[in-house]
Amino acid sequence: MGTVTRGTTNPNRLRRMDRWIAAIHGSELRRADDPLAVDLGYGAAPWTAVELLQRLRTVAPRARVVGVEIDPARVAAAKPYERDGLEFRHGGFEIPLPARPSLIRAANVLRQYEEAEVAAVWARLCARLAPAGATSRGGLLVEGTCDEIGRRHVWVALGPEGPRTVTFATRLGSLGRPSDLAERLPKALIHRNVPGEPVHAFLRDFDRAWAAAAPYASYGARQRWIRAVRDLAADWPVTDGAPRWRQGEVTVRWEALAPATSTSAFT
Known part of the structure; x- marks a missing residue:
């Protein structure tokens, strides 16, 4: 099938x-x-x-x-x-x-x-x-x-039972800003990266946290990412911690990013 x-x-x-x-x-x-x-x-x-x-x-x-x-x-x-x-x-x-x-x-x-x-x-x-x-x-x-x-x-x-989390993962040395990952959103989310949708708001806030963490770039992209994710977690339900962030990852609960207008039973 x-x-x-x-x-x-x-x-x-x-x-x-x-x-x-x-x-x-x-x-x-x-x-x-x-x-x-x-x-x-x-x-x-x-x-x-x-x-x-x-x-x-x-x-x-x-x-x-x-x-x-x-x-x-x-x-x-x-x-x-x-x-x-x-x-x-x-x-x-x-x-x-x-x-x-x-x-x-x-x-x-x-x-x-x-x-x-x-x-x-x-x-x-x-x-x-x-x-x-x-x-x-x-x-x-x-x-x-x-x-x-x-x-x-x-x-x-x-x-x-259905969706649990969404994970963003990247090679930090090649990253310009977190919203660069938008082009790799899975099919359920890629067309939802528009104003009014949660995933768009998440990536917007992630870019802002990344910009605010710019002073940490002198210690390397990894430290900048960790600081940005730590700040992001104040407003978004991040489910993992620093050991995963050091890998260039961040995981967020699905409910926070689920399409605002979806009729799926999973949302």
């Missing part, structure tokens, strides 16, 4: 997303009976699935990854890369697996769909996640967009 995407990909492109997943969701993967992760729409080459397995196994040694692609030719091309813990299957948003995964990563997939289609895709994918339990929040869907070499990335994290 779905349509064939352009399939462009590069080695190491999703490193920022993978690093965040390992830090934030690693404990859930370790506790899972079957720590299954899906790389949905991995593209014309299998690099991102191969790298996802490597990175997840640093925090969850039993993790396994299934790359899912809707283009049969891409699946056939990826088959030689299969090994212990890594396989490739033909499929789409239905996630053609008997087990319910602990993680679904969908990077640069919905970018090519219409905004009106996003909520239904999210709902379908969230319904396939491992459910929450007494000691677990359930599986995680991470859906977002990045540039061709992974310097700028924005993603939404969703649980079985």
